[in-house]
Amino acid sequence: MNKPTSHYIADRMRESVQTSRAIRVSPYRNAMLFALAVFMMVFMLSSFYAKSVQDQNSNDFDGRLAQKLSVLQSHVDMSARGYEQLLLAASTLFSIKPDVTREEWGRFYQQIQREHNIPQLIGVGYATMVPSDQLELFVQGQRDAGAETFAVTSSQQGDMGVITYLAPDSEENHLALGYDMMSEQQRKEAMGRARDQATVVMTSPVTLVQDSKIEEAKGVLMYYPIYHTKQVPPTIEERRAELKGYVYVVTRPADLIKKFIDSHQDVFSQAAVSVTDITITSPSTLYAMTRSNGAVERRSTVEIDSRRWQLSVAERDSVSNASSPIVLFLLGTAVSLLLSGLTYWLFYGRMRRITTEYEGEVKRTKDELLALASHQLRTPASGVKQYLGILNAGIFGTLTPEQRSVTEKAYEANERQLQIINELLYVSKADAGQLVIEPKRFDLTNLTQALIDGFAEQAAQKNITITFVTKKSYLVTADDRYISMAIENLVSNAIKYSYPSSKVRVGIQSRGQMVSLYVKDSGVGIADVDYERIFDKFGRIDNPLSHAEGGSGLGLFLARQLARAHGGDIVVTSQIEKGSTFTMLLPKKLMINQTIVHLNRIRKIVKS
Numbered sequence: 359m360n361k362p363t364s365h366y367i368a369d370r371m372r373e374s375v376q377t378s379r380a381i382r383v384s385p386y387r388n389a390m391l392f393a394l395a396v397f398m399m400v401f402m403l404s405s406f407y408a409k410s411v412q413d414q415n416s417n418d419f420d421g422r423l424a425q426k427l428s429v430l431q432s433h434v435d436m437s438a439r440g441y442e443q444l445l446l447a448a449s450t451l452f453s454i455k456p457d458v459t460r461e462e463w464g465r466f467y468q469q470i471q472r473e474h475n476i477p478q479l480i481g482v483g484y485a486t487m488v489p490s491d492q493l494e495l496f497v498q499g500q501r502d503a504g505a506e507t508f509a510v511t512s513s514q515q516g517d518m519g520v521i522t523y524l525a526p527d528s529e530e531n532h533l534a535l536g537y538d539m540m541s542e543q544q545r546k547e548a549m550g551r552a553r554d555q556a557t558v559v560m561t562s563p564v565t566l567v568q569d570s571k572i573e574e575a576k577g578v579l580m581y582y583p584i585y586h587t588k589q590v591p592p593t594i595e596e597r598r599a600e601l602k603g604y605v606y607v608v609t610r611p612a613d614l615i616k617k618f619i620d621s622h623q624d625v626f627s628q629a630a631v632s633v634t635d636i637t638i639t640s641p642s643t644l645y646a647m648t649r650s651n652g653a654v655e656r657r658s659t660v661e662i663d664s665r666r667w668q669l670s671v672a673e674r675d676s677v678s679n680a681s682s683p684i685v686l687f688l689l690g691t692a693v694s695l696l697l698s699g700l701t702y703w704l705f706y707g708r709m710r711r712i713t714t715e716y717e718g719e720v721k722r723t724k725d726e727l728l729a730l731a732s733h734q735l736r737t738p739a740s741g742v743k744q745y746l747g748i749l750n751a752g753i754f755g756t757l758t759p760e761q762r763s764v765t766e767k768a769y770e771a772n773e774r775q776l777q778i779i780n781e782l783l784y785v786s787k788a789d790a791g792q793l794v795i796e797p798k799r800f801d802l803t804n805l806t807q808a809l810i811d812g813f814a815e816q817a818a819q820k821n822i823t824i825t826f827v828t829k830k831s832y833l834v835t836a837d838d839r840y841i842s843m844a845i846e847n848l849v850s851n852a853i854k855y856s857y858p859s860s861k862v863r864v865g866i867q868s869r870g871q872m873v874s875l876y877v878k879d880s881g882v883g884i885a886d887v888d889y890e891r892i893f894d895k896f897g898r899i900d901n902p903l904s905h906a907e908g909g910s911g912l913g914l915f916l917a918r919q920l921a922r923a924h925g926g927d928i929v930v931t932s933q934i935e936k937g938s939t940f941t942m943l944l945p946k947k948l949m950i951n952q953t954i955v956h957l958n959r960i961r962k963i964v965k966s
């Protein structure tokens with residue numbers, strides 16, 4: 359095997375080892391990434407779902423709020439229409455019978471109530487227009503007609519609008535009888551407009567005569583004019599001249615709304631409702647319920663007889679902003695975590711199985727390749743050695759110096775090649791559990807001396823002096839074949855990684871139950887960080903001499919494993935460009951039970 363081929367095999371080996379290392383980290387990383395992706399996906403989906411539920415809730419809430427407002431608005435509207443109908447009916451009564459009596463008015467009211475059930479009506483009345491100069495006559499007329507205590511209360515001098523009839527005949531309504539409505543500005547203004555426009559006109563909120571003892575009580579009145587003529591006079595002047603009086607209704611909007619809300623508790627239990635007259639610049643609240651913080655409000659405006667009422671319904675959106683989306687979100691997050699955990703667990707397990715299978719496969723292929731390469735290469739390489747030996751021995755005639763130089767170089771190259779093939783072979787045998795320790799007792803000093811002698815020529819080529827300082831014999835029990843391999847590797851490396859004309863020192867010392875054999879050179883040295891890497895399989899480290907010298911990176915790996923298989927070890931101390939000392943420790947007596955060298959199972963036994 360030539361040098362590039364041996365490099366190729368070594369490179370392939372190194373690659374396969376690195377690949378299996380890379381795969382070993384990937385199941386964890388891949389499973390993590392996959393689990394993370396699942397987490398992100400489920401998390402996003404649940405967030406999206408929670409958001410859409412929140413939106414849906416919010417929409418539902420808006421819809422419900424709008425519906426409440428619309429229910430309220432239609433009630434206000436219907437009530438107002440009811441009052442208008444009542445006024446038109448009353449005006450019809452006057453057109454049929456201009457001199458309606460108090461009793462007839464009472465009956466009219468009862469009939470209306472029976473048939474129409476007008477909501478929250480305080481009263482329906484008739485106010486007669488009385489010129490101030492006819493006041494006494496008018497009062498007398500009323501008393502004669504049966505209202506013996508009839509009296510007019512007014513705070514003004516002009517024409518009066520005196521409440522003449524007011525049904526029902528209740529105690530509070532009695533307070534109002536005889537009251538001149540023209541003496542109060544807001545009533546007067548509404549009456550004036552009703553008269554001029556011949557329509558129903560509602561007052562702004564006023565304090566009712568019935569409520570005079572209660573501050574802030576707000577009522578409204580709706581007027582419809584009654585003229586002396588059968589038909590409504592066409593012009594304003596005629597309407598003013600022909601005005602006879604007004605039919606009117608009186609109500610409290612607050613009662614109207616409250617009654618409605620109370621009877622619809624299921625709808626309005628959480629809602630704050632308010633009604634405000636916004637016709638005038640400073641709005642006047644007709645009804646208001648206190649509203650909780652953070653309530654969402656909806657408003658609408660109703661036109662009632664030339665006035666504008668603003669209705670408002672407000673409510674806290676307790677559903678869309680509160681628990682349900684948050685719960686969904688938290689639930690989603692929990693599910694995402696659970697799913698991603700499960701995914702991780704399943705994926706990691708699967709990846710581990712695949713990786714283990716793959717690693718096994720890689721290892722099997724690697725071992726087969728190693729065994730195949732070493733076996734198939736060894737035979738032809740050994741053949742070359744023998745042929746070169748025959749040539750060198752001069753069996754086919756004496757070689758010229760040039761020829762000898764070439765054959766000797768070829769012999770050396772072939773030696774190196776065989777060395778690498780041998781190392782490969784041993785590693786592959788050890789991997790296959792085929793290296794068996796056959797211990798015997800021998801003198802380590804003698805063995806070392808013999809091995810060093812074998813390197814004399816190689817050392818001489820670089821003018822390196824190898825000094826073996828030990829004379830004392832050290833007996834050990836071990837397999838001398840493997841111990842020789844380890845020592846050879848250390849000495850060979852010391853020569854390879856030393857500069858020409860330097861010194862290598864070898865010695866043996868006793869260390870309790872162990873002996874230590876050191877090989878000290880003054881070569882290129884090894885950095886601290888590489889102390890362990892050089893013992894790895896294919897652990898070649900670049901140094902100034904490594905390219906020129908070549909190698910497989912298997913020597914130290916094998917040497918250490920062999921030492922460990924004997925219950926010993928190999929350790930190194932070094933300084934860059936100063937040199938290295940490799941020390942092999944060996945027990946004097948073999949202390950191991952296991953005599954099969956199995957590289958992957960050997961662990962460090964000796965404390966260095």
Ligand code: ADP
Nearest residue numbers: 851852855883892898899909910911912913914
């Ligand atoms: P190889 O010599 O074939 O490369 P080894 O396993 O014997 O393989 O050595 C591994 C690496 O350790 C070498 O590539 C070299 O970098 C380093 N090394 C070994 N012995 C020495 C030494 N005596 N001095 C400096 N470096 C060494």
